[in-house]
Amino acid sequence: MGKERVTVIDIARAAGVSKSTVSLVLQASPLVNEATRAKVNAAIRELGYVYNRGAANLRQSNAKSKIIGIVVNDLTNSFFAELAVGVDMVVQSAGYVQFLANTGESVDRQREVIASMREHGISGLILSPARGTEAADLKSLVASGIPVVNVVRQVAGAKVSSLVSDNHAGTREAVRHLAGLGHHRIAFLGGFPDTAVFHERLQGYRDALSDMDLAVHGELVISSAPSRAGGVAAIERALLLRERPTAAVCFNDAVAFGVCDGLRAHRLDPGEDFAVIGFDDVIEAQTAVPALTTISVDPQGMGRRAAQLLLKQINAGKADAEAIVSSVRLVVRQSCGAATDKRERLSLL
Amino acid sequence: MGKERVTVIDIARAAGVSKSTVSLVLQASPLVNEATRAKVNAAIRELGYVYNRGAANLRQSNAKSKIIGIVVNDLTNSFFAELAVGVDMVVQSAGYVQFLANTGESVDRQREVIASMREHGISGLILSPARGTEAADLKSLVASGIPVVNVVRQVAGAKVSSLVSDNHAGTREAVRHLAGLGHHRIAFLGGFPDTAVFHERLQGYRDALSDMDLAVHGELVISSAPSRAGGVAAIERALLLRERPTAAVCFNDAVAFGVCDGLRAHRLDPGEDFAVIGFDDVIEAQTAVPALTTISVDPQGMGRRAAQLLLKQINAGKADAEAIVSSVRLVVRQSCGAATDKRERLSLL
DNA sequence: TGACAACTTTGGAACGTTCCAATTATCTAA
DNA sequence: TTAGATAATTGGAACGTTCCAAAGTTGTCA
CATH class of the missing domain: 3.40.50.2300 (Response regulator)
Known part of the structure; x- marks a missing residue:
C-alpha cells in the first residue's frame, strides 16, 4: 500500500526528464514542450503522485499557501453555516481551500484556532469575532501582513476590513x-x-x-x-x-x-x-x-462578498482596510x- | 511591518543557543534545561515567532500533519453543521485542526476538495459522501494509507470505517x-x-x-x-x-x-x-x-464519535475498517x- | 586521578519543492 | 558558415524544520 511518498524526483526518473521540468509542468508553465508535458503527466497519473503543498510553500516563502481561514462564532446558527457556504463558493473557485473553525463565542478558543491557522500559513482570514474580541487580539495577525476581513461584527479599533449589514x-x-x-x-x-x-x-x-x-x-x-x-x-x-x-x-x-x-x-x-x-x-x-x-x-451573498474582498486584498499585496456596510431590505x-x-x-x- | 519571517534560527541567535535546542523546546522535550527553556521561550515571545508547520511536516515525512479533513454534502442542513461542531470539539482538543468543506452533493466538487486536502497532507478524513459517490472515488485515498471514516452514508464496497445511525x-x-x-x-x-x-x-x-x-x-x-x-x-x-x-x-x-x-x-x-x-x-x-x-x-454526538474513531485509527497507524451502527431512540x-x-x-x- | 554515567547541547544532513543562472538544441538571417 | 535569437531543459541552492550521531558538561565513586 504505497507507503513511500511519490515525489517529483520519482516522476522525473519515470518520465526521463529532470525534476525541474516536472516542476514546470506542475505549474502549467508555457515553457515546456507539449510532448514532454504529456510524458510527465502520464507518469504522474501512473505513479499516483500527490503534490506536496507544504514543501512548495516552504520554498516560495513570500507567496502564501492556497488556504484561507474562516472562523465563526456559532456554526450551529444557520446564518453562519450559510455564510460559510458563500465563502466556500468563491474561495474554492479561486483555487483556494477553506479552513473552517467554530469558536462557540469563546475568545480563548478563537485565539487557539487563529494561532493554529497561522502556523499552517493561511493567506487570509475571514472572521466573525467571538463576543468580547478586542483589537489587541488581532494585532499580531495584522502586523504580520495577513489580510483579515471581519464579517457581521466589527472590532473597535482593529485595522482590518469589515463587511457588516446596515x-x-x-x-x-x-x-x-x-x-x-x-x-x-x-x-x-x-x-x-x-x-x-x-x-x-x-x-x-x-x-x-x-x-x-x-x-x-x-x-x-x-x-x-x-x-x-x-x-x-x-x-x-x-x-x-x-x-x-x-x-x-x-x-x-x-x-x-x-x-x-x-x-x-x-x-x-x-x-x-x-x-x-x-x-x-x-x-x-x-x-x-x-x-x-x-x-x-x-448570508450566502455576504459570505461571497467577504471572500471576494479578501481575495482582492490578498492579490493586491497590501490594500488598506475598507469598511463596507451592506445594505439590507425589508x-x-x-x-x-x-x-x-x-x-x-x-x-x- | 514584520515582512521577514522569524525563524527558529533567529530565535537561536537571540537566545544564544543552537537551532536544535530551540527545536527541542518547541517540542516540549524533557531533555532541555529549565533555564535554557525559559530563555528560549522569552525570545520566542519577544520576536513574535510563528511556528512553521509546513517545514516541520516536510521533515517528519511519515508522522503526519495535525490536520484532519471533514467533508459534508450539505452544510446548510443544520444536521451537518452540528455534526461538524461535534467533530471540531474532539479534534481540537486533541491538538488537531479541522479543514471543512462542503460539496453540495456534487461528486466533482467532492473529488476536488479531497484532492486539495491530500495536497495539504491531512492525517485523516471524515466524510459524509455526496450522492452517487462510489468506492472507486475513495480508492486511491485509502491506498495511500490515510484513515477515512464515513458518516451518515455508507459507500458500498469501500474499505473504510463507517458510522451510521440505525x-x-x-x-x-x-x-x-x-x-x-x-x-x-x-x-x-x-x-x-x-x-x-x-x-x-x-x-x-x-x-x-x-x-x-x-x-x-x-x-x-x-x-x-x-x-x-x-x-x-x-x-x-x-x-x-x-x-x-x-x-x-x-x-x-x-x-x-x-x-x-x-x-x-x-x-x-x-x-x-x-x-x-x-x-x-x-x-x-x-x-x-x-x-x-x-x-x-x-448529530453532535455522532460527530464526536466519528472524530474519536478517526483519531484512534490515526494513532493505531493501521487499524482495519470497522462499521459502527449507532443506535437511535424515539x-x-x-x-x-x-x-x-x-x-x-x-x-x- | 581516572572512568563512567547522566544530563545538555550541537552541527549537519535530510524532507520535497521552486527559483535562478546556465546550458543545450533548434531555428533564422546575414 | 556563423552569429544571434528563441525554445526547452537542467543542476544546484534555498526554504524552515527535525532527526541523528556526536560532543560537551557535570557529578559520583573507586
Whole structure:
C-alpha cells in the first residue's frame, strides 16, 4: 500500500526528464514542450503522485499557501453555516481551500484556532469575532501582513476590513412598516446587549419610533440569547406586561421563530394576533408558516462578498482596510400581518 | 511591518543557543534545561515567532500533519453543521485542526476538495459522501494509507470505517409508536429514493407495518427533496389522496418541519389533526411548536464519535475498517399527538 | 586521578519543492 | 558558415524544520 511518498524526483526518473521540468509542468508553465508535458503527466497519473503543498510553500516563502481561514462564532446558527457556504463558493473557485473553525463565542478558543491557522500559513482570514474580541487580539495577525476581513461584527479599533449589514437601517425600516400598519406598542426582542450589533439594531428601532412620533418604552426592549430558545423566553416576558405589545421587531430570525413558537404556545397566531419581524432572512424564513417577514441580509451573498474582498486584498499585496456596510431590505411576508387581509379579525378577538 | 519571517534560527541567535535546542523546546522535550527553556521561550515571545508547520511536516515525512479533513454534502442542513461542531470539539482538543468543506452533493466538487486536502497532507478524513459517490472515488485515498471514516452514508464496497445511525430500527420504532396510538394509514414522506439511507428507513417503515398487521400502500410512500421545501411538497401530494393518511413518518426533521408547515397551510394542526414524526433530532426539534417527536440521532454526538474513531485509527497507524451502527431512540414530544391529551378534541372538530 | 554515567547541547544532513543562472538544441538571417 | 535569437531543459541552492550521531558538561565513586 504505497507507503513511500511519490515525489517529483520519482516522476522525473519515470518520465526521463529532470525534476525541474516536472516542476514546470506542475505549474502549467508555457515553457515546456507539449510532448514532454504529456510524458510527465502520464507518469504522474501512473505513479499516483500527490503534490506536496507544504514543501512548495516552504520554498516560495513570500507567496502564501492556497488556504484561507474562516472562523465563526456559532456554526450551529444557520446564518453562519450559510455564510460559510458563500465563502466556500468563491474561495474554492479561486483555487483556494477553506479552513473552517467554530469558536462557540469563546475568545480563548478563537485565539487557539487563529494561532493554529497561522502556523499552517493561511493567506487570509475571514472572521466573525467571538463576543468580547478586542483589537489587541488581532494585532499580531495584522502586523504580520495577513489580510483579515471581519464579517457581521466589527472590532473597535482593529485595522482590518469589515463587511457588516446596515443594522440601523434594517430595524428602522421594520419599525416604520409596523407603525404604518397601525401598531403602537412595538417590542424589540432578543439579542445580547453587550454587542455592537445589538446596539445598532436597537438604535434603529428607537430612531424609527421617534420618527413616527411614538413613545419609546424601556419595558418593551427585552434582551435574551439570540437563539430560538431565547425568542421563546423573550416573548414570554413580553406577554406578562400589563400593557402587551402587539408587534415585535426581533434581533434575528432565530429569535423571531422562537417568538412565533411562544405565541402559539399561548394560543396566539403569529401574523394575525401579533406581528413579528425578524432579521437576516435565513433560508427557512420563506418556507416557515407563517412565512417570516424579515430584513434580508442574504448570508450566502455576504459570505461571497467577504471572500471576494479578501481575495482582492490578498492579490493586491497590501490594500488598506475598507469598511463596507451592506445594505439590507425589508422582505414582507406573512408574519407581520400585512400580506393577508385577516387583520380585521384582530379586533374581533 | 514584520515582512521577514522569524525563524527558529533567529530565535537561536537571540537566545544564544543552537537551532536544535530551540527545536527541542518547541517540542516540549524533557531533555532541555529549565533555564535554557525559559530563555528560549522569552525570545520566542519577544520576536513574535510563528511556528512553521509546513517545514516541520516536510521533515517528519511519515508522522503526519495535525490536520484532519471533514467533508459534508450539505452544510446548510443544520444536521451537518452540528455534526461538524461535534467533530471540531474532539479534534481540537486533541491538538488537531479541522479543514471543512462542503460539496453540495456534487461528486466533482467532492473529488476536488479531497484532492486539495491530500495536497495539504491531512492525517485523516471524515466524510459524509455526496450522492452517487462510489468506492472507486475513495480508492486511491485509502491506498495511500490515510484513515477515512464515513458518516451518515455508507459507500458500498469501500474499505473504510463507517458510522451510521440505525435507520431501520428508527423508522420501525416510529411506525410502531404511531400504530400504537391507533393510526392505520401512516405515510412515509420525503427523501431521495436513490440513497441507501432512504431504503433503510423505508424498509424499517415497511417491516413495522407488517409486524403490526397493517397493509402497505405504495401510494403512501412519497419521496421528495430531503428539505423543508420537500416536506411541504410531499404533504401536499399526500393530502390529495382519496383516502388521506392520518400520520406520517418523515425522512428527516427538515422534511417533518415542512410537513407541519404544509399542514398548517391547509388549516390542519400538526400534533392534533395529523401526527408527524421526524428523524435526526436536530436542535430546533425541541423548541419548535409543536415540539417534534423524532428519532434522536444526536448529530453532535455522532460527530464526536466519528472524530474519536478517526483519531484512534490515526494513532493505531493501521487499524482495519470497522462499521459502527449507532443506535437511535424515539423521543416523544408533541407532534405525534401522544404527549397531549388533546387527541379527544380531534373528533369534535 | 581516572572512568563512567547522566544530563545538555550541537552541527549537519535530510524532507520535497521552486527559483535562478546556465546550458543545450533548434531555428533564422546575414 | 556563423552569429544571434528563441525554445526547452537542467543542476544546484534555498526554504524552515527535525532527526541523528556526536560532543560537551557535570557529578559520583573507586
